[in-house]
Structures are given as C-alpha cells and as structure tokens.
Amino acid sequence: MKSKSVQTLKGIILIISLSLLILIILAFLLSNEPLKTLNAIFLGPFSNLYFFGNTINSMIPLIFGGLGILVALRCGLMNLGGEGQIYAGGLATTLVALKFMPLGYISIVIGLLVGFIVAALISGLSGVFKVKWNTSELITTYLVSAVFIFITNYLISSPFKDPQTNLIATRKLQYMLHTILNPSLLTTGIFYAIIAVIIINHYLNNSRLGYANRLVGYNKEFARYGGISINKTYMIAMLVSGGLHGLAGGFAIVGTYGSAIKSFSGGMGWNSIAISLIALNNPLGIIPAAFFFAWINQGTLIAMQSTNITSDITLIVQSCILFLTTSVVLLGDNK
Template identity: 30%
Template sequence: MANQDSQSTPPKDKSAFGIFMHELARGSLIVPILAIITGLLLGGLIVAVTTDQVYTAWSRSPLEAIGVGINAALRSYSALFNGAIGNPERIADALASGEAAALRRAFNPFFESLIKSVPYIFAGLAVALGFRAGLFNIGAEGQLFMGAVASVYVGFAVKGLPAIIHLPLALGAGALGGAIWGFIPGWLKAKTGGHEVINTIMMNYIAFRLSEYLLRGPLQRPDTTNPISPFIETTAQLPRFFESPIRFHLGFFIALAAAYGVYWLLFKTRLGFELRTVGANPNAARYAGMNILVITVLAMSLSGALAGMAGANEVLGVNYTLAPAFSSGYGFDSIALALIGRSHPVGVVLAALLFGTLRNGALQMQIAANVPVDIISVMQALILAFIAAPAIIRTIYRLRAPQQQEDGLHVRGWGG
C-alpha cells in the first residue's frame, strides 16, 4: 500500500475503504498495528508480573518463573478470547448437536462483543468528526449521558405510539440531547473563543450532576427510592434479532450506517469539505469565505448528536432503563478510539470492534483468570500512547522515519 504514489496523489479508489487505506498508507499502516500488538504484549506482561505463582517459581529458578508468567498470560488471553468470541469447544459441540438454545449460548459471547462495540462506534465517530473539524470534543461522556436521559424519557413517558414512530422518536431525542450538549461548547468556541476542551469537561460534570438530579426527581421510577428510571415502553426498544440470551440488536447496524453517514458527510459533501478545511487550516478556510462560526457549531452539534446516539443505543437496546454511572468511561475511551482509527470512520469502526471485543472478553478473564477488567484501560492507554507518539514504536522496532510529516493534531491554547 505504502508506495510513493499514494503519498502524493489522491487515492484512485474513491470508496470509503479506499480513502481509509490511502490515509493509512500516508501515515504508515504499520505503526497502529505494531502499537496494538505492543499494547497487547505489555498487557500480558502486566498479567504475568501480577501473578503470585510467578514469584514462588522465581525462588526455584528464574527460567521457571518466566515459563509460569507466559503461561499465566496465555491462560488469561485465552479466557479473554473465550469470553469475547466464544469457547471453540462449546461452539463445536453446539454445532454438532444442532440444538438452537445451545447454539445461541455458544455464539452469545461473539454477539455480546458486537453489542459492546456499538457505543464505542458512536462515541468514537463523535470524537473523530470533531477532530476533522479541528475540535477536541472531550465531552462525549456528558453528551452520551444527555442522549441517554433524553431517549429514556421519550421511551417511558410517551405511550401508545406504534414502534415504527416511537423508536425513531426516542433515538432522535437521544441525538438531540447529545447535540444540545455539543452545541453549547461549540457555540461558546465560535462566539467567544472559550476553548472546547475545558468547556466540554465542564459540560461532562454538569451532565453527571443533572442526570443524578433527574434520576432522583422527575425521572425516578415511582415505586422505588433508588435513582433509576422506569423501564421504557416495548415500542421504544431496539428490536433484537435472536432469542435470549443473545441481546444483539438493531443498534449495531444503525452504528454502521452512522459510520457510513459520517464518511459520506466528510468526504462527499461540500459541508464535509468545509469542515475538514476549517480543521486543517482555519485561516485558509476564512480566506476562502467559509463561515467558521457556523461550521464549528455544526461540527460540535453533530459530534454531540453521535455521542448522544451512543447513550440512546445503550438505553434502548441493552438496558431498557437508566441508572446513574451507566457509562464505563466511554468519553475518554472514545478519544483513544478516534485517534487509533485515525479519525476515519472505517478506522473508528475497526478500533471500536477491537475494544468492544476486549472489554467483553475481559469480564470472562476476570472470572476465569482473576485478572481485573481494568487491565483493558491500561492496555488502551498504552496503545494510545504508542499511536500518539509513533517515534516510540519506531525506536522499538527500528523502523525508518516517514518521508512525509505525519498528520498531527494540536490544540490551540486555552481561552482565546
């Protein structure tokens, strides 16, 4: 892929994947892949050094300790694989028996991974869209919360509508809730220059407090003192494709459609071109007569809407209700996903699938191998670190420096 031509000429293949490969080649495909591999290896190393048996083996011989460590890491990763994709033996047994319930149970981990990826896809797209417009949306978490609040409200308060109207309405409310939470920092940025990083962080905490208040007040389930919302109407639920226990729902395909939508918007429309121009060179955009104010506000609102959809999908497709702190740090994770995916929809989807799978498998790893799920966050941070500073990966693997300056992303100071 990384031939000389692809670095200077526009991509010949104009499909979504073609542009993605072109951009990857420009920034060198090898770095993200090596970053992920290195991150996984280091994660294994952490698992190994935190295994007690390694130290008892160390007292006998260092070689044995290394063996025990590798063993522990492999056992953990195989538990992770079984939890994320499915246990191969069980799948084989289920296929042999042909029993529907057994098949569903055997394949459930795989579908569960896809479900876990859905909020990551949306939130990653949200951050990526912001990056393309030169905006650092660190507030996906808050936008996600507001989206969840809005869609759960429409989900339980509106009654008697057919699903064909109710479901889009609830999803739309989620998008709107997130969009408002993105609009405010976008407008502040465009109008006053107040930096979106600070404002979105502040909006995050405002969203947490607001949703806590709502869940203990107007949105509280009537028959309980716990801060939890009522269940949404069945007409607002995203349809599931299989019977229990598989929770795989329509949201996955909506997420893929959203990824295509973002790709189309960014690379096939005039607005997308303007958005990318503002992101790449705001001065050029201004001299070309583009309305930076409108584009900034629009980009942040769209970004917020995507993040809101992440929350809406969790509420309408998985939980059917809203409890406080239902998000497990999607906000920060989505920044990692957008950067790992090079702010391209295809890359974001791939990164989201990877981390959805890892997160899902980690639960099984915690039970089977006594490795806390938080190891995934550590690995995510490591991978992001390697991607953010490719020079580290180049040094480790003795790669040559790229001939072309890599696409960097830089904030432009606070407050003004």
C-alpha cells in the same frame, strides 16, 4: 504514497501488538492464573455465540461515539465531553421514549431523536463559547460534561427513579430494538451504527459541509480566507459531534439497558476518543477500531467473572493505546 500507507498499517499493527503485550504482562503480574485469564480475555469473546454477540453489541455505542469525536477532530476541535453527552443523551432518550410509549416502536425513534438533540445542545454550548468568545472548547466541553454527569446522576437517582427496582435506574422501556443473535444482547442497532458510519463517511468526503469541516480542520485561516464561515462550521461540527454522542447513549439504552441506569455510560466517552484516533480520522476505520476495543473490554469482563482479575486493567491498556495512537513516529506521517 503507497509506501506511506504500508508504513501506517505497520504502525497500527505495532500499536495493537504493543497494547496486547502490555495486557499479557499485566495478566502475569496481577492474576493468580495468568494463562486462564489471558485465555478468557483473548478467546472468551469468541468462545460462544453469547459472548460473541455481546462483543459485537458493545461496539454499537463505541461506533457512534467514535464518529462523534472524529467529526470534531476533523474540524480541528476537541470534544472531551463525550462522557456527559452520552450519559445525558441516554437519559433524554429514555425519558422521551417512556413518555411516548403508547406509540409503540415510534417511541424509540422519537427518543433517539431527542437524545441526539439534547446531546447536540450540550456540546453546542461549548461551540457557542468557542465561536463567540474563543473559549477553549477543550476545557469547556469537559466542564459542561462534568456538570451534566452530576445533573443526570441526580435525575436518575431522584425524580425519575423507578421505585420498583433496587437499581438506581429509571423505569424500563417496553419497546426496544430487536435482538438478532439470541441469547446474546446483540440488536439491530449494529446495522444502524454501520449506516451511521456510511453516512458520516459520505458527509465528510462528498458534501459541501464536510468539505468545510475538513478545510477548517486543515487550516482555519485558509478556510476563512477562501470564504468558509469558520463560526458556522465550528457550530455544525460541535452539534453533530454532540448529537452522535447522544445517539451513542440512546442506542445503548434502546438496545441493551432498557432503562437509564446510574453511570451506565462510564468510560464510553474516553473510549470514543481512542477509537477515533486508532481509526486515523477515517470514518471507515471506526468499525475495526471499535471492534478491537469491544473485544478487549468484553474479554476482560469475561476474565473478571472466571478469575480474580479486576477489569481496571483495560484502563491501562486503553491509556497505552491512546499514548501510541497519536504517535507521529509510529504512524510514519512526518510533519
């Protein structure tokens, strides 16, 4: 047992080192000043409190999204609709929080709640298709999400656009989460993210619903035979998965952006999948995995500001991480 976890750990280290190596190679290929670029990518996030706070701050939606994927994966489901769920959940949070602005900070809570519900319903739709007609959730989550991305785009750019700004965005919230590491963008959201990790960890490992969730993921025929309702379990998993994505979007708004800006969530959904995989389906692993992603993303952003590199190299690094993290060979989990 022990040797296997050591091997798994070795695998993770190998995956991370390989990804970093690819990043280094890319920097040398694509940058005029590769050393400066690499310095910015790797050390930039730690060079001052501002960058460091921003790095931690960008972990927040990734943690929520990663948890969302994890709940679905542990039930044997795939949620490829994270992008749309985060985006629509974020917009719903913004609109509701704007509506309830007179209530002060309560408006944030109501907004997040509605964001959770809206995103849960979006992924729940794929859940209904799956449960009623056995439609592959892999494809429907993606398609439903694609539809909602366009609808959200439309809502942000037309009916709810704030005429007073040049950005394509809604009006700004007056009440947002408190920042904790000025002048960086970091907010108290990070605490809520960590609490979410603890709750989901408890939910999956110690609750009856979590047990059903896991057992259906291990072997759904066995779960059904043992008296677990697969349809109910699937529905709950899809709702929770979507809801967590909604919170990812919602926290990005009430923490960082302050208003729903067009395409603010770009890439968060795909990153969530990678994070959940690096975390090896363990909720507690989401935190370090999200940190790793936040670090590379923030580093690339810093590098982009100071050198001539495009932030798209993170796409390549992320895809390499995705490739490597599902490797049974590297993680040593045979069979």
